Amino acid sequence: MTDQSEHVLALRPIGFVSSPYQSTAEVPKGLGAKHGTEGILNILPQFAEGLADIEGFSHLFVIWAFDRSKGFELLGIPPSDNRQHGVFATRSPRRPNPLGLTVVELLRREGALLRVRGIDMLDGTPILDIKPYLSSIPEQTLRRGWLAEAEARQKG
Amino acid sequence: MTDQSEHVLALRPIGFVSSPYQSTAEVPKGLGAKHGTEGILNILPQFAEGLADIEGFSHLFVIWAFDRSKGFELLGIPPSDNRQHGVFATRSPRRPNPLGLTVVELLRREGALLRVRGIDMLDGTPILDIKPYLSSIPEQTLRRGWLAEAEARQKG
Numbered sequence: 001m002t003d004q005s006e007h008v009l010a011l012r013p014i015g016f017v018s019s020p021y022q023s024t025a026e027v028p029k030g031l032g033a034k035h036g037t038e039g040i041l042n043i044l045p046q047f048a049e050g051l052a053d054i055e056g057f058s059h060l061f062v063i064w065a066f067d068r069s070k071g072f073e074l075l076g077i078p079p080s081d082n083r084q085h086g087v088f089a090t091r092s093p094r095r096p097n098p099l100g101l102t103v104v105e106l107l108r109r110e111g112a113l114l115r116v117r118g119i120d121m122l123d124g125t126p127i128l129d130i131k132p133y134l135s136s137i138p139e140q141t142l143r144r145g146w147l148a149e150a151e152a153r154q155k156g
Numbered sequence: 157m158t159d160q161s162e163h164v165l166a167l168r169p170i171g172f173v174s175s176p177y178q179s180t181a182e183v184p185k186g187l188g189a190k191h192g193t194e195g196i197l198n199i200l201p202q203f204a205e206g207l208a209d210i211e212g213f214s215h216l217f218v219i220w221a222f223d224r225s226k227g228f229e230l231l232g233i234p235p236s237d238n239r240q241h242g243v244f245a246t247r248s249p250r251r252p253n254p255l256g257l258t259v260v261e262l263l264r265r266e267g268a269l270l271r272v273r274g275i276d277m278l279d280g281t282p283i284l285d286i287k288p289y290l291s292s293i294p295e296q297t298l299r300r301g302w303l304a305e306a307e308a309r310q311k312g
Contacts, residue, residue, distance in 0.1 A: 007282055009167045009221050011253045014244075043244075047252055050230040052242030056301025063219065063255055065165050074206040086208030088170075088199075088286040096203055097167040099219055099285045101257070126163055129255045130244040134300060144290060145212025 013126035014050075015043035015112075017064065019119050024068070024093075027120050030079035038107070039119035041127055048112035051130075055109045059133035060116070065126045066098035081150035089145060100125070103133055169282035170206075171199035171268075173220065175275050180224070180249070183276050186235035194263070195275035197283055204268035207286075211265045215289035216272070221282045222254035237306035245301060256281070259289055 018040035021027050028034055041062065043051060054060070071094060077083065078090045087095055104116035114130075174196035177183050184190055197218065199207060210216070227250060233239065234246045243251050260272035270286075 007169055007223070009223075009254070009282070009284070011165045011167065011255075013163055014252050047230065047244075050243040050252070052231060052240075052245065053302045054242055054245040056299060056305075057245065058299035061257060063253075063257065067163070067165075074203065075208060084208075086210055087206040088203075089208065089210040089213065089288055091287060095285060096170050096206070097219075097284045098165070099167075101217060101219065101285075101287060126165070128165070128253045129251060129257075131247060131257060132245055132301060132303070134303065143212060143214035145288060146209045147288070147290065149212075 011065075011128050013044070013065070013128065014047045014130070015041055015127040017119065017121045017123065017125040017127060018042060019121050019123040019125065021119075021122050024122065027122070035118045035120050037119045038115065038117050039121075041114040041116055041130070043112045043114070043127070045112055051109065051112065051114070054114070054130070054132070055106065057106060057132045060104055060106055061131040061133050062102045062104055062127060063129040063131075064100045064102070064121055065128055066093040066095070066100050067126055068122060069093035069098050072096050072098075080147060083146070083150070085146050099128070167284050169200070169221070169284065170203045170286070171197055171283040173275065173277045173279065173281040173283060174198060175277050175279040175281065177275075177278050180278065183278070191274045191276050193275045194271065194273050195277075197270040197272055197286070199268045199270070199283070201268055207265065207268065207270070210270070210286070210288070211262065213262060213288045216260055216262055217287040217289050218258045218260055218283060219285040219287075220256045220258070220277055221284055222249040222251070222256050223282055224278060225249035225254050228252050228254075236303060239302070239306070241302050255284070
């Protein structure tokens with residue numbers, strides 16, 4: 001283990017999200033939240049060439065910045081439970097590095113603009129990276145931790 | 157679409173990867189690459205509390221920095237093909253923002269240390285964030301773009 005905690009990585013947006021959500025209160029959250037919302041990933045003209053062949057993929061990873069979140073807390077109560085959990089076991093915006101990750105369905109590319117389904121970001125959110133979504137973990141091997149327990153408690 | 161291209165996000169490592177790979181040449185790449193390699197996510201002591209309840213999840217997203225990659229190219233030839241593709245349609249390290257994303261299987265937590273399987277990072281790689289892997293896209297709805305075509309060409 002190297003000690004490089006002084007190491008700083010400076011990132012710049014490659015584009016911005018057009019979303020119907022103007023405030024976090026509007027974004028569906030918690031158990032059973034549906035993310036079928038459509039939106040647009042507007043890629044800046046200088047990065048548009050990097051989208052070549054992206055239309056062949058049905059789903060994309062989008063890494064983005066929680067740009068309206070301030071500070072972080074290591075323990076917090078997520079919307080899907082009434083107990084606190086470690087920030088790395090949740091999708092809380094109040095993270096040491098305010099990175100968001102969303103899997104979206106690519107509906108259509110129009111030049112430097114990607115029409116997608118599955119938006120959970122606010123309007124104007126800076127996009128940091130896009131990667132093809134290639135494989136998935138078979139559902140029967142997945143364990144969903146405190147979230148499965150919270151669901152069971154709320155049903156019970 | 158907001159114009160905030162001057163916006164800079166400064167990130168710091170929350171920990172570092174212990175990996176058997178010392179150079180990129182050692183990391184399995186390209187079609188059919190297997191990533192069953194075990195390694196350790198060493199979380200810095202000041203962030204360890206954020207791991208609470210993480211042991212309930214079988215798989216984790218790890219967002220990390222390609223810290224030994226310099227510059228980027230918008231079009232490049234990935235190891236899995238002999239044709240060039242846009243950087244956002246590949247997992248190339250030479251990206252506008254040098255972010256890596258890996259799904260790992262969590263084998264065991266030992267304090268601030270996570271033993272995982274599925275490592276494809278170099279030894280000493282800075283970890284930026286960890287999130288629970290919660291759901292997956294059903295395989296029958298996935299399209300894998302140029303990668304499926306490259307596989308077909310190489311088999312044919």
